Amino acid sequence: MLQLRWLVLFLSVFSFVSLRAPVAIAAASIARTIVVNLEGGGDFKSIQQAIESVPDNNNKWTKIHVAAGVYREKVNVKSTKSYVVLEGDGAQTTSIEWGDYNGDSSGHDTNTSATFTSYASNFVAKRITFKNTYNGFAKLTPAVAAWIFGDKSAFYYCSFIGFQDTLADTLGRHYFKGCYIEGVTDFIFGYGQSIYERCKISTVKSLEKPGYVTAQGRNNASDNSGFVFKWCTISGPQATYLGRAWKHYSRVIFYHTFMSAIIVPEGWYIWFSKGYEGVVTFAESGCTGPGSDLSGRVTWEKQLSDDELKKFIDISYIDGEGWLEAQPPLD
Numbered sequence: 001m002l003q004l005r006w007l008v009l010f011l012s013v014f015s016f017v018s019l020r021a022p023v024a025i026a027a028a029s030i031a032r033t034i035v036v037n038l039e040g041g042g043d044f045k046s047i048q049q050a051i052e053s054v055p056d057n058n059n060k061w062t063k064i065h066v067a068a069g070v071y072r073e074k075v076n077v078k079s080t081k082s083y084v085v086l087e088g089d090g091a092q093t094t095s096i097e098w099g100d101y102n103g104d105s106s107g108h109d110t111n112t113s114a115t116f117t118s119y120a121s122n123f124v125a126k127r128i129t130f131k132n133t134y135n136g137f138a139k140l141t142p143a144v145a146a147w148i149f150g151d152k153s154a155f156y157y158c159s160f161i162g163f164q165d166t167l168a169d170t171l172g173r174h175y176f177k178g179c180y181i182e183g184v185t186d187f188i189f190g191y192g193q194s195i196y197e198r199c200k201i202s203t204v205k206s207l208e209k210p211g212y213v214t215a216q217g218r219n220n221a222s223d224n225s226g227f228v229f230k231w232c233t234i235s236g237p238q239a240t241y242l243g244r245a246w247k248h249y250s251r252v253i254f255y256h257t258f259m260s261a262i263i264v265p266e267g268w269y270i271w272f273s274k275g276y277e278g279v280v281t282f283a284e285s286g287c288t289g290p291g292s293d294l295s296g297r298v299t300w301e302k303q304l305s306d307d308e309l310k311k312f313i314d315i316s317y318i319d320g321e322g323w324l325e326a327q328p329p330l331d
Helices: 004-018 047-052 306-313
Strands: 032-036 062-066 069-071 075-077 084-088 094-098 116-118 123-126 129-132 146-148 153-156 159-161 167-169 173-177 180-183 185-190 193-197 200-203 211-216 226-230 233-235 240-245 251-255 281-285
Touching: 032 047, 047 062, 047 075, 180 185, 200 211, 211 226, 211 251, 226 306, 240 251, 240 281, 251 306
Parallel strands: 032 062, 062 084, 069 094, 075 116, 084 123, 094 129, 116 146, 123 153, 129 159, 146 167, 153 173, 159 180, 167 185, 173 193, 180 200, 185 211, 193 226, 200 233, 211 240, 226 251, 251 281
Antiparallel strands: none
């Protein structure tokens, strides 16, 4: 995961950039469509080339349709490439795959291991897989499938596949709907302010037991970040905690989520925040399945009131201004 010093620097840069993000002119409609096809017949054979063709400081929604195929490339959406819709033919048929990991022979670390990275605000991905092909069964190490820095980013029916640190939900407000997320350790991590709705979360077999679904990095009481899971499912072959407290004010909420028997009875692990149990917000409400039994949970798990819970499960937690409705409609 990111080193603290690097993140503090980036947080300040992110705040500066986000205030200057371009404003959409043609919200909710597609101004241009670019086709990527490995077999030819489209505008490009490379996803990165298609992204680079979008004008800097773009403020008109541009769709990049990626035909079925395995695209073996690293993809980076710069902060100047806003208002992009990246659309596959289906998460089972269109995938972006690469295999970097922390400490590989090229000197890469967690920050650069990602198969896909997006810095842009107002970004949408639909029906596409982001996969880090590094096999961490015997030796887990950070190997990121997707790294999301941009504000107002949404992912619909996408898959994120890896072992450790699969999905870096790093900064900004994010919405994940109908997605599949797979991994073992901290495989949803970061400082994001995000809602995961009707997503399937799956562990994979590894020599490490148990794993951790989340590692959220909320830093202080005024930090709005947190991960909220609504109507999701958690299953797989590997025992797992629901999360561990990466930072002292870590916040993760599971709401009406089905939990299979793989959930460790304690549910949560304090990790780096021992002594800060009173300010960590780990909570569950209305969850079902054999793993949702609260009788063995840690004593410091939060019991949220109905009013407190509503604040997080309502879409206004990430979208009080209507940016989701301003996106082009799903087709």
